[in-house]
């Protein structure tokens with residue numbers, strides 16, 4: 001079989017053959033033939049802006065692998081710091097490498113008190129914690145000016161460790177600020193998810209999270225750790241491609257994640273389930289979705305045209321959590337929504353299935369997180385993925401992101417004085 005495509009410019013009759021390599025075609029040949037004709041691709045849905053070795057997604061088969069390892073195996077056997085190491089460095093760590101990595105991450109959890117107090121004090125008490133997190137991460141760039149030296153691998157490692165270590169501290173601080181609770185210092189004796197849960201919920205020093213809840217937190221962090229060139233990772237790469245420091249690039253990732261079509265969807269799902277309110281309202285809600293009045297949040301995905309494997313694992317984890325804490329009353333509505341949607345021609349023909357956000361919010365709510373913290377939890381999990389892509393991009397010494405546009409505005413016209421408008 002001839003593994004190539006041929007493009008012909010019918011204006012000139014000139015053609016070019018472009019080989020298909022690794023499932024892609026090189027745009028350089030297109031550019032050579034077509035000069036100033038741009039590939040119109042809204043949402044970059046058909047554009048591979050980079051090559052990457054971090055995560056593999058087969059949306060038709062419902063497959064997600066980090067560095068080749070199936071997500072199901074990592075969720076079952078791995079810890080979150082181990083997955084973070086795998087994503088950033090490409091291989092599972094040896095025992096000694098993991099020990100050193102965990103030691104470093106544990107030692108860098110603190111945030112300078114002056115910085116944390118002052119930056120959060122500037123916000124109103126009811127500020128959304130994603131706003132606090134974004135600002136906190138961006139602010140850290142001023143605290144570590146040496147992070148600008150992005151081509152020094154040791155320096156990159158230092159910032160990667162700091163960011164993975166400090167995200168939970170920033171996140172928990174944002175929550176406690178909104179509640180008026182005193183900040184809780186990270187305890188180095190705890191593992192990553194336990195430390196975070198304690199920073200969130202411990203008040204008198206006697207909070208010990210149930211092991212089933214720690215397990216759920218571990219799984220959720222792992223399932224959110226990477227997802228290829230998603231919106232927030234692309235935002236991180238776009239900003240990083242200008243050689244901005246990693247704090248600035250990760251703050252951009254947080255900003256992109258905040259939106260309800262991306263990391264904000266888990267919050268939107270719980271709000272949607274609460275608004276539906278009862279099992280009996282599900283059919284009329286679905287009818288409204290089909291009339292185009294609103295979207296079924298937590299459903300559909302640009303890449304998955306099959307059940308999102310993360311949603312499957314989260315659904316199981318949700319049952320484990322509900323066995324300990326008691327069932328989230330919104331679960332029945334979610335289960336019925338899923339059942340009705342998966343049997344409905346509208347959703348079947350568009351290949352819309354539950355995505356990672358459909359059940360995650362229900363677990364977060366059961367664990368005691370307020371809805372406005374859900375995207376923050378996603379951000380903690382996604383941080384190693386953002387950093388892995390940023391690191392990969394710097395190593396590739398890739399070009400600055402600078403797409404073209406199809407200009408459809410007014411042609412040249414002369415300035416009209418105010419009195420003549």
Ligand code: CMC
Nearest residue numbers: 261262263265295296297298299300301302350355356357
């Ligand atoms: N509810 C109802 N209809 C939908 C939905 C939905 N959730 N998602 C897509 N559609 C319809 C859409 O209206 C369109 O129909 P038509 O062809 O008749 O115009 C068709 O399905 C294709 O949708 P699209 O908007 O072109 O798909 P997209 O790839 O641009 O958008 C998406 C993907 C995830 C933004 C979208 O499915 C959506 O808005 N879902 C709800 C929000 C959500 O759950 N987001 C979390 C995504 S997973 C977490 C993450 O990785 O960020």
